[in-house]
Amino acid sequence: MDLPVAEWKSYLLQKWSLLPKSIQVTVSTAETLSDVFLQSSSLLQPEDEIFLKRLSKGYFVGKDSGAPLFYREEGNKKFQEKDYTVAAVLYSKTCLKDIIRAQTHGYPERLQPKIMLRKAECLVALGRLQEARRTISDLERNFPASPTLADFPSQSVQRNLHHLKMKVQEKENLPETFPAALAKTLEGVDLGEENKQLSNASSSVGLCMDPLKGRCLVATREILPGEPLVKEDAFVSVLNPGELPPLHHSLDSKWDTRVTNGDLYCHRCLKHTLATVPCDGCSYAKYCSQECLRQAWELYHRIECPLGGLLLTLGVFCHIALRLTLLVGFEDVSKIRKLCDEVSNKDIYLPESNSRVKTLNSGLGEIEKNGKIVETPIPGCDVNGKYESNYQAVFNLLPHTENHSPEHKFLCALCVSALCRQLEAASFQAVATGADSSRLKAAAAPELCPDVTVWGVAMLRHMLQLQCNAQAITTIQHTGSKEGIVTGSRQVRLATGIFPVISLLNHSCSPNTSVSFISTIATIQASQRIGKGQEIVHCYGPHKSRMGVAERQQKLRSQYFFDCTCPACHTEVHEMAARPRWEAFCCNSCRAPMQGDDVLSCGRRGCAESVRRDHLASRLQDLRQQVGMAQKLLSDGELEPAIQQLLGCQRDAKSFLSAEHAVLGEIEDGLAQACAALGDWQKSATHLQNSLRVVEARHGPSSVEMGHELFKLAQIFFNGFAVPEALSTIRKAEEVLSLHCGPWDDEIQELQKMKSCLLDLTPSL
Numbered sequence: 001m002d003l004p005v006a007e008w009k010s011y012l013l014q015k016w017s018l019l020p021k022s023i024q025v026t027v028s029t030a031e032t033l034s035d036v037f038l039q040s041s042s043l044l045q046p047e048d049e050i051f052l053k054r055l056s057k058g059y060f061v062g063k064d065s066g067a068p069l070f071y072r073e074e075g076n077k078k079f080q081e082k083d084y085t086v087a088a089v090l091y092s093k094t095c096l097k098d099i100i101r102a103q104t105h106g107y108p109e110r111l112q113p114k115i116m117l118r119k120a121e122c123l124v125a126l127g128r129l130q131e132a133r134r135t136i137s138d139l140e141r142n143f144p145a146s147p148t149l150a151d152f153p154s155q156s157v158q159r160n161l162h163h164l165k166m167k168v169q170e171k172e173n174l175p176e177t178f179p180a181a182l183a184k185t186l187e188g189v190d191l192g193e194e195n196k197q198l199s200n201a202s203s204s205v206g207l208c209m210d211p212l213k214g215r216c217l218v219a220t221r222e223i224l225p226g227e228p229l230v231k232e233d234a235f236v237s238v239l240n241p242g243e244l245p246p247l248h249h250s251l252d253s254k255w256d257t258r259v260t261n262g263d264l265y266c267h268r269c270l271k272h273t274l275a276t277v278p279c280d281g282c283s284y285a286k287y288c289s290q291e292c293l294r295q296a297w298e299l300y301h302r303i304e305c306p307l308g309g310l311l312l313t314l315g316v317f318c319h320i321a322l323r324l325t326l327l328v329g330f331e332d333v334s335k336i337r338k339l340c341d342e343v344s345n346k347d348i349y350l351p352e353s354n355s356r357v358k359t360l361n362s363g364l365g366e367i368e369k370n371g372k373i374v375e376t377p378i379p380g381c382d383v384n385g386k387y388e389s390n391y392q393a394v395f396n397l398l399p400h401t402e403n404h405s406p407e408h409k410f411l412c413a414l415c416v417s418a419l420c421r422q423l424e425a426a427s428f429q430a431v432a433t434g435a436d437s438s439r440l441k442a443a444a445a446p447e448l449c450p451d452v453t454v455w456g457v458a459m460l461r462h463m464l465q466l467q468c469n470a471q472a473i474t475t476i477q478h479t480g481s482k483e484g485i486v487t488g489s490r491q492v493r494l495a496t497g498i499f500p501v502i503s504l505l506n507h508s509c510s511p512n513t514s515v516s517f518i519s520t521i522a523t524i525q526a527s528q529r530i531g532k533g534q535e536i537v538h539c540y541g542p543h544k545s546r547m548g549v550a551e552r553q554q555k556l557r558s559q560y561f562f563d564c565t566c567p568a569c570h571t572e573v574h575e576m577a578a579r580p581r582w583e584a585f586c587c588n589s590c591r592a593p594m595q596g597d598d599v600l601s602c603g604r605r606g607c608a609e610s611v612r613r614d615h616l617a618s619r620l621q622d623l624r625q626q627v628g629m630a631q632k633l634l635s636d637g638e639l640e641p642a643i644q645q646l647l648g649c650q651r652d653a654k655s656f657l658s659a660e661h662a663v664l665g666e667i668e669d670g671l672a673q674a675c676a677a678l679g680d681w682q683k684s685a686t687h688l689q690n691s692l693r694v695v696e697a698r699h700g701p702s703s704v705e706m707g708h709e710l711f712k713l714a715q716i717f718f719n720g721f722a723v724p725e726a727l728s729t730i731r732k733a734e735e736v737l738s739l740h741c742g743p744w745d746d747e748i749q750e751l752q753k754m755k756s757c758l759l760d761l762t763p764s765l
Helices: 006-018 021-028 033-041 046-058 067-080 084-092 095-104 109-125 129-142 154-172 178-187 290-314 316-344 391-395 406-425 452-469 549-560 567-574 613-635 639-654 662-677 681-699 704-719 723-737 746-761
Strands: 205-210 214-219 228-233 236-239 364-369 372-377 471-479 488-498 513-518 521-526 594-596 599-602 610-612
Touching: 006 046, 006 406, 021 033, 021 406, 033 406, 033 452, 046 290, 046 406, 109 129, 109 154, 129 154, 236 316, 290 316, 290 406, 316 391, 316 406, 316 452, 316 488, 391 452, 406 452, 452 488, 452 549, 471 513, 549 567, 599 613, 610 613, 613 639, 613 662, 639 662, 662 681, 662 704, 681 704, 704 723, 704 746, 723 746
Parallel strands: none
Antiparallel strands: 205 214, 228 521, 236 488, 364 372, 471 488, 513 521, 594 599, 599 610
16 A cells, blocks of 8 residues: 555545645645645644544554464464465464463473474574574473473483474575575676666666656667666565555454465565564564564664554555665765755756757766757766666655645645654654665664754655655466466565666556566566667556556556657557457457447448447456356366356357457466366367467567466476477477566476476487
8 A cells, every 4th residue: 555544545635625725825836845844744733643643553563462372273273274374374473472472471391391392393494593403402401401301201302302403404404595595596687797877787778868758768789688687676665565454443353364465575575485583573574584684673673663553554655755764864865855955956957849869978968058068967876977776866766746736745744744753752763874874873862853854855755756756566476276286377566666777767558678576676678679779668557458548648647747658659549549459349240340439330341230339348347247256166176167157258258259358368268277177288278378369469479478378388288298389388488488587587497397307208309
């Protein structure tokens, strides 16, 4: 949830509507963010803070002594239902804390070996191997010396201790831990020669200043498909909480048994993990290791921890704005803001006429003023003209203050103001930074902070920046029925981050790049050939294969404040392109495309078939509901009913939808999954090949969507031991996926394993 929860948002918008007109005008016409912040924050009243505090308490993030028993019982239920992932998450919320609490509250000494063994097992499962070794050593040392343990079965203890020590040794001998392995993997993503103008970018990428688009990236030489262009770690990121649970109004409802991304991914490095290490101060933040917990605590979480419920209420954008300022500290925020204010006060002129994009290697833009070419610094570059992935670059990302509605600026300003007041009330320690501003340094008392307004204005700027500059950090989650052997996949939003270099990329509804993520690191790759001098672009979300031009234009205008003029939009707007095949209706009599507006007529000469568009739209809506019911049956493992339902949908769809309609593709994909679950690999492959034709028509033969479908087809051929077909499909899938994903991608690695296995079994191929 990027913006505040609905209750607080509605409350603030109502407050705005009730303000006197003169005050609304004052806020609306404020010329600077300082004015917006000061004028809006002066309107935050005690009753507003009381309402916000009550909302925040509803999102329970504190520790509770009754929670372990509750989660253990719920975990037992999920275990009985064979929902092992949820059971593991629920167990991890309780186990180690239960043991430590029992040890410190008089647990009988004669039962100490049992509980210490259990503690060691938990530590091993969590990967905390040094602590596990210490616990094992303590038990080995104390067990023989205690007379109260004489009756305890020593052979059983010794056997379990030996087993645990072997487990520790095995884990210590495993391949490198996630951060080290990640670092080596990313080293393999070679950006080539160092870019002296732009950090974290290939030398084939140049930074330009365009009079109409502003800053942009262009190719300094011809770029081939699959070539890595940018590899950048997020300057800051915050895990998305997902859909928040209902407000807790009673003790019975304060414990949530849903498993969200917050339970499955490290809140610092975003590594996937089931055995999380929880924060000692709150029940929300969880980490993959003690090291991530320690670093998060030192960098920002010691300030955020007591604010958990408030930050969930205020939304991800406000949370990121706070974390940004915590990471860099008051001195850097103040210094950068002053520097930017000085730059903004200079006479910088940009012509309104069209001009060719020119690649510049000095961090300077060229403009024409009074008939002369004048060099001006490109915002975000340092004194040497280099654009670094640092706070100066972040601060120079455009907040689009003039484009945001007065109500939105008022809402953001009051969120930041309320957060600042909570920080002051909690004796917030402002950060005094040293040379290394990426780490949290020694703290100063609030009264030493010369101007809290500086902090508040910086956070407001960042909150407004995020609407146009936030980057969704995504991951691929596997999908499929409970009985399915062949897995599908879908892209889900995991976190929100700021990537200063990637933010320089402009939008196209038909981009020439793809972005992939591992941990908090993003890699931009060319998805097609990019000629020298051509602009490098990626998609902000509205893609030509997912929505029509009118919807794309509306979304881009409302969120990013520009009218898209990319080639895809130009073609659809000026050439009045026909409805795409994946949305088209067909004639029930002859299967030719139906044409027209409100009343559709068959496009084939001699066929008099006609029908109202709204009638077919209603049929399509009903069909989608039927397909949804079939997919639910499939996910529940009810395969035969799912197949019968899907076959009925298929017959209906073929009577009025084009052969490449997206819904027909969904139906064929569902039938492929069901047949695969039943072991009918030949039928499954046939249905999936039908689905592939729809995917290719909609997304293109080299799209990432095509790569995912080819991966599924490769699984089907592999499981059906159709060796030549499997190897051919694996090759195609690798070629397509490599344009969009790095070598660390799960599907690429799985394809390589399948290929290796097939080649080992059939060495002659």
